[in-house]
Amino acid sequence: MTKPRVLISDKMDPNAERLLREGGCDVDVITGETPEQLIARIGDYDGLAIRSSTKVTKEIIDAAKNLKVIGRAGIGVDNVDIPYASAKGVVVMNTPFGNSITTAEHAIAMMFALARQIPEANAQTQQGLWPKNGFMGIEVTGKTLGLIGAGNIGSIVASRALGLRMKVVAFDPFLSPERAVELGIEKVELDDLLARADFITLHTPLTDQTRNILSRENLAKTKKGVRIVNCARGGLIDEAALKDALDSGQVAGAALDVFQTEPAKESPLFGTPGFICTPHLGASTNEAQVNVALQVAEQIADFLVNGGVTNALNMPSLSAEEAPKLKPYMALAQRLGSLVGQLTTGSLARISIHTEGAAAELNAKPIVAAVLAGFLRTQSDTVNMVNAPFLAKERGLEVREVKTEKAGDYHTLIRVSVKTDSGERSVAGTLFSNSEPRLVELFGIKVEAELDGPMMYIVNEDAPGFIGRIGTLLGENAINIGTFNLGRREAGGEAVLLLSVDEPVPAAVVEKARALPGVKRVMALGF
Template sequence: MAPRVLISDKLSDAAVQIFRDRGIEVDFEPELGPDKEKLAERIGDYDGLAIRSATKVTEKIIARADRLKVIGRAGIGVDNVDIPEATKKGIIVMNTPFGNSITTAEHAIALMFALARQIPQADASTQAGKWEKNRFVGTEITGKTLGVVGCGNIGSIAASRAIGLRMKVIAFDPFLSDERALELGVEKVDLDALLARADFITLHTPLTDKTRNILSREALAKTKKGVRIINCARGGLVDETALREALDSGHVGGAAFDVFVEEPAKENVLFGHPNVVCTPHLGASTKEAQENVALQVAEQMADYLLNGAVTNALNMPSITAEEAPRLTPFVKLAEQLGSFAGQLTETSIRGLRIEYEGDVAEMNVKPLTSAAVTGLLRPMLQDVNMISAPVMARERGIHVEEVRREQQGAYENYIRLTVITERQERSVAGTVFSDGRPRIIQVKGINMEAELGPHMLYVTNEDKPGFIGRLGTLLGQTDVNIATFALGRLERGGDAIALIEVDTELSEGMLKEIEALPNVRQVKALEF
């Protein structure tokens, strides 16, 4: 029986034809996307679902998707898909990471001009029969400082366009290296410096726990008086209520928003302010971009449904069917090692060295390296996948080195991942035993053996008597159950590490209590 695909958002006719030409049955019903109830009723009949941003693939819809094998998002953002639930059900989630980058960057530049010259307001006034030449006195772009928050694919394009407009560009991005900044012609700064210096601020970062309200009330107070703010990335990066107050007070000179916390935005606190320009999430809305991402997602989905080829998947590595049985456990290990290091790294990453030793060194290590880079970048860039991760690393000037060698130690195979930052090098190593389950075997040169669970507690401490008892007692008193407890130390009385799997997520208050214990140096909650 031929695979069956539902297109529940507006995709181009050419994309629909791709499915048909390749022998896939396709139903094009864009009205289903916004109707969650009807979509839930129909989803059980399909092997593939092609969407844009209007369709919300929730846990409820996934629960009814008994046949569904793949969800294809025409575009980059997948915050409208419950990826953990899709993963649990074995549904691959694909996106098209680079199809609309130029269009979104151009929209940000267009909004910057609209703000600088009050074009929408002047247009409405003039077409209303007024001639208010003295009312609309704008500001030149040339010579002004543009602050780019997030200098990845889209941010770097926006930066290059601004440089072409003879602007001074400064950028804040934890993953942007000095070398990449030099190549782009931007000055790398910390967030506070960007806030203090920028005449215009444009946001080009995904929405994560770390970036939510990155322009908070406190951050807005640090900005230059008269600053103009552009957001074509994601709603929620700016505290909209605080921004309205800053606009009302005159501290912020203007704002141009294409994205909002609640969409579709029928009402918003920013609406109605004379110095605000709004568009209805048009960042990717050009004929060229719409066509590119639609054709790309159709090809990717058809390839998977017909041949099992996986491209641009956010929850599955790109591995051929022949390689899968042997490589899969090592892919999981590599991603866990990357995630482990990424969650512990808080400064700018310069490089990543991945050493493959023993049997694993003879395998196709490209997907393993991609998995490691994905794990490393995901704490900051949640939309990263195994295809886009190496590109995103290169864009940020992160040098990735692979080293292969024959077995030298006690393990038949192992992978060591070393993160090189501006301040230090930190390494973590792991292996896969005969049971096919990945294990951590060394952290920062300290040997231990630990299997990673969903909720992990990482503690570094001085090796002093009584520490384990105090930690265990504290966790017990707060009703935190310990699943596994792994320990290691460099030498008696020296540096030690505890890696503990717990049954529940740890609160900030709990982490502070652990940090207050005698001899504790660092405490982190890790999620896998």
């Protein structure tokens, strides 16, 4: 039997090559090639192991006639064209947890650097100034650390902070009270965290919900003299507003490892007193680079030799017999999960997945995993159908599965319900022609809509003239409407409008729509 061939195209720990060979693969390590050289070479390989240097484009995937799996040693996969790889049947894997400890430690190091002004003191001391009286630091002991995001990395930071005798409060809609108790931290709302925290550190992905979570408005709500650390993602903080807050003294210090634009050749923050930064070093330790290299090697070998799937970003755990029948259901489930995830506000306690009719006769695990992957993707950029159930459990999210084999209004139906501190709401969808996903109910209102591409969600008072006003607004902003889906509970009551548009709706247009008469809620959605 011919062994699968794997190409390692980026520099990584040599033990990765060893593990691939021990796992039953033939391996070549050829790094530093141009895209043209890689295109000429890749056709002979079943697997490709990369870090961040290799850009896996459409052209490379087209040339990779035998390629079955791409393994990224690390979290970020923006150097891989995942949609095109999926279309070509190539599995894309990453190693989402290999960098957790080192990133958490970097955040703690940045916090200490702020507390004791170490970079500035070092620079002046090396200039021969001996500024002993010019730097008065603060202790972290007894201070309150505010975590924005208490997932894998955030929970590690919490444990380290508790060891330093700090008090830890956390804002995370997916953190259950039970999980907070287990971690020894206090779950709070964002405004409460901003008002109480002496230090704030961010540990969330960059999504529509978290973008500029430390906005100018929220920075103004912080405790005067707060110190802020971001080793997560650029774009979580309004950088111009942060500079103004540093200049005014509202923020005593800020430490960034990530920037909205990278590499950050210039920034309004550069040179600002109280500001320190590093060039995205969160994952840059010897141990982390070894860990991710070993993990990706094990995952690739297991997939190519044994068919095992771990941390795949575009493939669920499925048997060959189940896959064709489950594929459209999983597409529907993931879109329903994404929809309810984008629309849900408040502290989340439970998510329920109810299959009805033909859907209830299928293997529920891939459907549940698809719902959770879609739902959690708004909160984590490392989630996939394989690790979504684990992440949900880690966050203390109660997941319920319900089956009703008897069909109701539709021959097959998937309903996703979430319970938050503001009540329980649900969405439901079916398959047209057994293959085409459709939304048929949204928070108790009957609708019919495809969930695909950029969309706009509006709740408004059912009154004459509204459709014309929203159409005029979008037209004035050169936004073309693809489909127009309406639903209402009763005439003159609350109505829901789902618009598919040709391009994402800018935040400024969302604000204008929110100001229209009769509008109760507006959100830009994406699928």
